Amino acid sequence: xxIGIISRLCQIKYFWSSLLFGPEQxxxxxxxxTDYRTSKTEILSWLEILFxxxxxxxxxxxxxxxxxxxxxxxxxxxxxxxxxxIFIKRFIVHEGKAYSEGLKRECNAIDKFSQFNxxxxxxxPQLYAFNEKILCMAISYLEGNSFFNEMFESPIKVKFGxxxxxxxxxxxxxxxxxxxxxxxxxxxxxxxxxxxKIDDILKKDIRGIKxxxxxxxxxxxxxxxxxxxxxxxxxxSEMRNQILMNSPSLQTVHGDFSLANIxxxxxxxxxxxxxxxxxxxxxxxxxxxYLDLQxxxxxCHMVTPQRKGSLLSSFFSGYGKEINIxxxxxxxxxxxxxxxxxNIYMYTRLWGNRRFLNPFLCRLFYHYQKKIxxxxxx
Numbered sequence: 001x002x003i004g005i006i007s008r009l010c011q012i013k014y015f016w017s018s019l020l021f022g023p024e025q026x027x028x029x030x031x032x033x034t035d036y037r038t039s040k041t042e043i044l045s046w047l048e049i050l051f052x053x054x055x056x057x058x059x060x061x062x063x064x065x066x067x068x069x070x071x072x073x074x075x076x077x078x079x080x081x082x083x084x085x086i087f088i089k090r091f092i093v094h095e096g097k098a099y100s101e102g103l104k105r106e107c108n109a110i111d112k113f114s115q116f117n118x119x120x121x122x123x124x125p126q127l128y129a130f131n132e133k134i135l136c137m138a139i140s141y142l143e144g145n146s147f148f149n150e151m152f153e154s155p156i157k158v159k160f161g162x163x164x165x166x167x168x169x170x171x172x173x174x175x176x177x178x179x180x181x182x183x184x185x186x187x188x189x190x191x192x193x194x195x196x197k198i199d200d201i202l203k204k205d206i207r208g209i210k211x212x213x214x215x216x217x218x219x220x221x222x223x224x225x226x227x228x229x230x231x232x233x234x235x236x237s238e239m240r241n242q243i244l245m246n247s248p249s250l251q252t253v254h255g256d257f258s259l260a261n262i263x264x265x266x267x268x269x270x271x272x273x274x275x276x277x278x279x280x281x282x283x284x285x286x287x288x289x290y291l292d293l294q295x296x297x298x299x300c301h302m303v304t305p306q307r308k309g310s311l312l313s314s315f316f317s318g319y320g321k322e323i324n325i326x327x328x329x330x331x332x333x334x335x336x337x338x339x340x341x342x343n344i345y346m347y348t349r350l351w352g353n354r355r356f357l358n359p360f361l362c363r364l365f366y367h368y369q370k371k372i373x374x375x376x377x378x
C-alpha cells in the first residue's frame with residue numbers, strides 16, 4: 001500500500017513539474033572521465049594554433065557527452081575581433097573505431113550550409129577548422145534557447161502574458177522558406193551521388209524501422225503486440241515499393257531536422273547538428289518537423305482550440321506545401337511512420353528519455369505519436 005502511495009505521489013510530482021516548467025535538457029557531465037583532462041589539453045593547444053590567444057585566456061564554460069561525441073564550449077573576453085565563444089565537438093573512439101568519416105561529413109555540411117547563413121533570418125554555424133588527429137571540429141557558438149522549449153508554453157507563462165504565438169508562427173514560416181531553399185540547392189549532391197540509388201537510402205530506412213520494431217516487440221508495451229509489429233513492418237515495406245515506383249529524385253536534406261536542433265533568439269533561428277546531412281528525400285526532414293510540431297500543438301497551452309494547426313500551417317505555408325494527415329503522399333506517410341516509430345521507441349525504451357523529457361511528457365507524447373502511427377497502418 002505504501003509503495004503504491006509513493007508511486008502515485010511521484011506521478012503527481014512529475015505531472016505538475018511538467019505543467020509548470022516544461023521539459024529540461026540535460027547531458028551527462030564528463031569532468032570525471034579518465035581522458036577528460038587529456039582531451040581538454042589537446043583542445044586548448046589546438047585553439048592556441050587556430051587563434052592568436054594564449055591558452056590561459058580560454059575558459060571552459062561547458063563540457064558534456066552525447067552517445068557518439070563530446071561537447072566543449074570555451075570563451076574569452078580579452079581579445080577583440082576574435083570570437084567570444086567557440087563550440088568544440090569531439091568524436092568518441094568507440095570499440096577501436098574513430099568516426100573520422102562522420103567528422104569530415106559534418107564539417108563539409110556545415111561549410112556548405114553556411115553560404116545561406118542569414119537567409120530568411122535563419123542562421124547556421126561557421127566552421128573554423130577541423131582536426132582529424134584529435135577528432136575535433138571548431139565552429140562558431142550560436143546563442144538561443146531550444147525552439148521546442150521556447151514554444152512549449154506552460155499555463156503560468158500564458159497567464160502572465162508571455163505567449164508569443166505570432167512571433168513563433170513568423171519564425172516557422174521563415175524556417176519553411178529556408179528549408180525549401182536548402183532542398184532545392186543541391187549543395188550536398190556530389191558527382192558520385194548521381195549514381196546513388198534511392199533504393200539504398202530506403203533500405204537503410206527500413207532497417208532502422210525493423211530495429212526499433214524488434215526492440216518494441218521485446219519490450220512489449222501493451223499497444224505493440226507481435227501482430228501489430230508485423231503489420232508495421234509489412235506496411236513500411238509496401239510503402240517503400242510504392243516510392244520506388246514513383247522514381248523520386250535526390251535532394252539536399254538536413255537529416256536530423258527536429259525542433260531540438262533549432263535555437264530561437266528574438267525572432268532569429270539557429271539550425272544545428274549537420275551530422276546526417278547529405279543526399280536524401282525532402283520528406284525525411286518534413287516528417288520529422290511535422291511530428292515535433294504535432295507534439296507541441298497537442299500540449300502547448302498557447303495553442304487554443306481556435307488556433308489548433310496554426311504552427312504547422314505556418315511552417316508548411318513557408319515551405320510552399322499543404323499538409324493534411326488524411327491526404328498525404330506515400331513518401332510523406334513512409335517518413336512519418338519511420339519517425340513516429342523512432343519517437344515511440346525512445347519514449348518506451350528509456351520511459352521518457354529522461355535526459356530531455358520527464359516521464360509524464362513522454363507518456364503523453366507516446367500517446368500522440370502512437371495515434372498518428374496507427375492511423376497510417378489501419
